[in-house]
Amino acid sequence: MPKRLLTFGGNVLVFVLAMLAALVFAEFAVRLIMPQKLTGSSRVQDESGLLMNKASGETLHQFGDVSVTYNFGPLHNRLLAHPVPDSAGKPRVLVLGDSFTFGWLTPTGSTYVDKLQAGFPNDQFINGAAAGWGTADYVRYVESYCASIKPRLILVFLNTDDIGRAYKSGLYSYQDGTLKSEVVGIDPLKKRLNDLPFYNFVSEHSHLLALVKAQFYLHQPQRDISGREFPHLDISSTDNLKAAVGKGEALFLRLKSATAACGAQLAVIYTGWVDYADPSGDREPTMNFLRGAKDFFATNGIAFYDLAQDPALRKVWADRSAYIIPGDWHPNQRGVDAIYQGTVDALGGSVLQK
16 A cells, blocks of 8 residues: 555656646747736726726736836726825826726836826826726726716726727627616636735746736637626628717717716827728727717717827827837837827816816
């Protein structure tokens, strides 16, 4: 019996060592052949299924030679380098949007929300934006958290995929012109992984884990609380394209109501990052929405500012490669500064306070 146990133990040890060697080899192979964007765990889901920033701590994000640490606050916001403290009693400006507004791979202090805080010190800016968000996400965030934040102004940075993401989102269903709030199923795997003590550290350092995560979530459809899969946008269908634009418009009307309900003012800014009039956007939901956005927002009494007409963004169109992170679509510091300058040009004398 002891000999059998010894043999069994030896086999287990060999197996474990072989697995560790295979993982180490796979890690180095991925680093060499397919290096990944490394980032730790930075997001959580609330009880409605909204995927948003975590409410404390920090996360390291690495890509190529760039290494950025994000710090998070209790409002599920990215913290600014020089925030205006609550004790100052300044009115709050809640800023919402996607990864551009969050500050993807942009150091703290250099995002355009940081720059807005520095340029308009009579307001207290809260950066509630989150990577991957679309219109449905920031509408749900306002409906769930605006009452506790109590902002004077909600500033939405509408970006290039917000309407397409909203169409695919399960947070709101849209049928026959009617928008209905839904509850998205909570991802139990993500919750369990986030609870593991070393998961965040490994996520920030392992290219193999990053590759596995990317492939897994790429093929995972979003589902509601009952497990029903939500639709994917078929851009070959004109009806679906119209439905996506219709859902986007319905969501902005809902956002207007939610903003008014918490006593705030609403302003929407298009980042101007691409030319929505270009024929290449004919089958793209957000580009179609933007083509009628000026009339839609004016008709419904929502302040709208189109940075596509600003000289700073026109320069981006002329030489985009000079304004993006190499190997990544997101703006580099020049791109961030262009959006900031366009925002100042548009809002400096209107809804923001010097």
